[in-house]
Amino acid sequence: MRRPLRVNGGRLDGLTATDDTMPNTHANSAVPRPTEAELDILRVLWDRGACTVREVHEQLHADGGAGYTTVLKLMQIMHAKNLVSRDDAQRAHVYRAAVTRQRTQKRFLAEMVTRLFNGSPSQLVLHALGEAPRASKAELRQIRELLDRIDRRGKPQ
């Protein structure tokens, strides 16, 4: 029986693609897409910079969500996946995000566009804009400026 070995796990849930054929800078291609719990940890690392496991655990599950070893295990796995880097000079290892927030956002957006918006980013923009009428004036202005820049630059079609 042909049972193709799966890459990112097998059950990638909802969004994926993992083509990495985009003209990306840096080519962060090796790292897999972070899972749900991994994303929670990345958010902490993005917001607070380098952290020990204890710090992440306290930030995330101060109320007793998951245990310390759970977070530890996750971060070890993330290290094996190259999602985080680790400084083990001290007894309490210090972890740091190895993928940027920007890059991760971009990745998830691209997958979303591919799988849910027929590959049309502007369709996604339209939907997101529709769901988000609570934007501040500053944000709306920012969006308009970006639109202007796109208009001036590339002149597709």
Added chain:
Amino acid sequence: MRRPLRVNGGRLDGLTATDDTMPNTHANSAVPRPTEAELDILRVLWDRGACTVREVHEQLHADGGAGYTTVLKLMQIMHAKNLVSRDDAQRAHVYRAAVTRQRTQKRFLAEMVTRLFNGSPSQLVLHALGEAPRASKAELRQIRELLDRIDRRGKPQ
């Protein structure tokens, strides 16, 4: 040991939230978020309308990706999850998407905003727009029109 039963599987990967506290119309809340393979099937049903398992399989794996029974099993599971409805009047059951594309897009977008964009939809818009300078003039105009409408209507801040 406290081992909280997981709802949507447990390993929801990357994006989730499943709060359903948004002021949604219709409240499609019962159905879980579709997984990757389920989304592939939904796309076919959205594009082609009601289909038999065979049709979906041929559309999706004509080149021999996954076997017929794989698709069948998936669609049975989706039926159990209320992601699709089924008409078993004929021998070959006819399946139909029970969740709309719009609604699913909205759901994924909301989760993405929550987990990756600090709850700011306009941040997501900015990123998506940045990654998508290939929009046609018509699309750009559409986006501007939506912006105008938002400006005129709600006047937040």
Added chain:
DNA sequence: TCTTGTCAACGAAGGTCTTCGTAATTCCCA
């Protein structure tokens, strides 16, 4: 009627993800 082909149902295997319990390690302090 018998055969052949299609299809749904069932069960199971192999992977991940998430969560811990437990053991081993290391550091500090009395």
Added chain:
DNA sequence: TGGGAATTACGAAGACCTTCGTTGACAAGA
């Protein structure tokens, strides 16, 4: 130097996802 406390490492369990093989039902044609 001998605990204790904090941390890392290891392994395993439970839940799901994805993929199929197999079986049984059923229909159409020879």
